[in-house]
Amino acid sequence: MKTVDPTTQTYFDDIDLGDEFEDEWTPDMEQVLGYLGLEGDALGEGGGPTGDGRFTDPEGARKLGFPKPIVPGAFSLSKLTKLVTDWVGTGGSVDFVDVNFRRPVLHDDALKVQGLVTDTEEGDGAGTVKLDIYLENERGERPLQGTAVVQLPRR
Amino acid sequence: MSEEAVFEYDESVIGVEEEVGTITVEAETVARYCELMGETNPLYTEQGFVPPSYLQRMRFRGGPDPKVKFGNTGFHAGSRMELLKPVKVGQTLTGWAQAKEVYAKTGRSGTMVFQVSRLTYRDENGDEVAHSDQLMVRRQVGE
Known part of the structure; x- marks a missing residue:
């Protein structure tokens, strides 16, 4: 599992289906x-x-x-969105983020903020990538789960 | 076979778009938001772009309300944010809200009534920069 650093650019050419990335968050x-x-x-x-x-x-x-x-749902959603914007770096962009709130996030939950590449499509100058995104707590539950579509630059 | 859910709402507001205010994106507020979020992306900390999630922190007035009458509790069940154009600090955005639809679903745990609302963000030129769809659910808990 790769951690994300928004100052290190992710390129479309370097990713593959099944690639995962994550951050951690304890609200x-x-x-x-x-x-x-x-x-x-x-x-x-x-x-x-x-x-x-x-x-x-x-x-x-x-x-x-x-x-x-x-934890306010919008706060959790913001953290999940931040994972996506961190991953696309300064050269990519986010088309949409679509999330379901399945159960509450509690104060002090030890959360993994995770993304998984599920589809890719080559384009001119950029590539479209579909992601599964979710928060997972220490009880193995996923209180937020959804998808995102992003554009990544080509090398 | 499930029984048809009985719920009431004001159908006349469905699909009606209403302006719900104008907000200028202030540098100081964005900086505090970035600090709170632990933001390190230079786009947002140095280059004056606004984190997409910040748009959901912008509090416009409430939009058209279908006044759904069903159940005794409600919760936020989903959110979909579509980003059409980047937003920069200093821009003034106008919110346009509408109630998109109200519908019911019945499953093993009973009936839930869903309300979908949309907020459209437009820039100074009237161009759409983002849509935010929110899904609220009402249901009956207990007797």
Whole structure:
């Protein structure tokens, strides 16, 4: 499994079906508060978006049936999207990212952020690559799973 | 054979696109977002491009609401972001929202009602730079 470095360009000519790449992410309370704070600033108001504590309050999360506070889906999606933009580097581009939220991501989950090359198509000057992308937790579950299509430069 | 799901929603708003605000992409906010995300791609940290996921952090007003009446809980089930043009810091984007469709599916775990909403991002010239489709689900949990 290859780790990703956005400063090292991935070229279409160098990849193959089945190639995998990954990053790691353990979302904690500080990160979630930072993410929600960013949203609050953008709104011109503070606080979380749901008002029921699911993202930041252990007791509020328990009342909703979660063992711990959960991570906002958009935050997890952003991390998965970042894996893709890291992999395509500065010379590639992302056409789309399509993700299903299958189960919640909990605070302090040790996550693998992973990508897998599932299809390729040669083009002029660039190649189109289809990826499976997902988050996998230490319990072997994939709370986010989806696909992405990207363009990679040719050598 | 499953029974047909009974749910209500306002059909008149389906397919109607509505402007939901204009936001300028500020350098400071993008820099803080990049720091939070651990972003190291020079496109976003040095060259003034905006990470694609940042677009989903832009909070426009709510769009047309079909006011789905079904079940007692809802959750975010899916997201599809299509990127048509790169966005740079300093650009002003206008959001256009629409409720695309509402439909029900019934399986072993019962009936779920799906609502698909689309946000289209347009630049200063009116050109589309991205689409974001969100899938929300409503269902009945417990009695």
